[in-house]
């Protein structure tokens with residue numbers, strides 16, 4: 001009798017647990033597919049303001065007026081700017097935006113890979129190119145220029161052999177002075 005009760009209980013529990021399991025499993029699969037999809041999206045380079053806007057939409061990011069202002073400015077300027085520069089320039093253009101909004105939007109956009117964020121000793125700078133690239137730092141003007149450099153395959157192989165690390169991306173910092181005209 002006691003074992004019958006136990007069997008009954010076990011069956012009852014199974015009935016309850018199973019649909020939960022199935023749902024949970026479907027959720028995991030769905031999450032995995034979504035992550036794969038977002039990975040594929042993240043690997044496609046953003047090459048224009050339209051691409052950047054489209055990326056926000058694909059990522060389900062709300063495109064507020066302020067967020068659009070920031071993206072427009074970065075694509076117009078094609079420079080690496082601090083949050084303070086961005087705030088000043090937008091307000092000079094008559095596009096009213098608060099400090100907090102600038103910081104929060106820059107944070108959200110760089111976190112999701114829509115814009116670039118570089119850490120410098122004197123703070124963070126933001127740029128419009130978000131896929132891996134290199135920088136030429138001009139020591140005369142403090143300007144940072146974006147360049148796409150492709151290293152020869154045998155050089156990459158040498159680095160891999162020396163370190164045992166498979167290289168998937170790289171970014172080089174060049175420093176120098178403007179060539180005399």
Ligand SMILES: [Zn+2]
Pocket residue numbers: 080116127129133134135145146
């Ligand atoms: Zn850059």
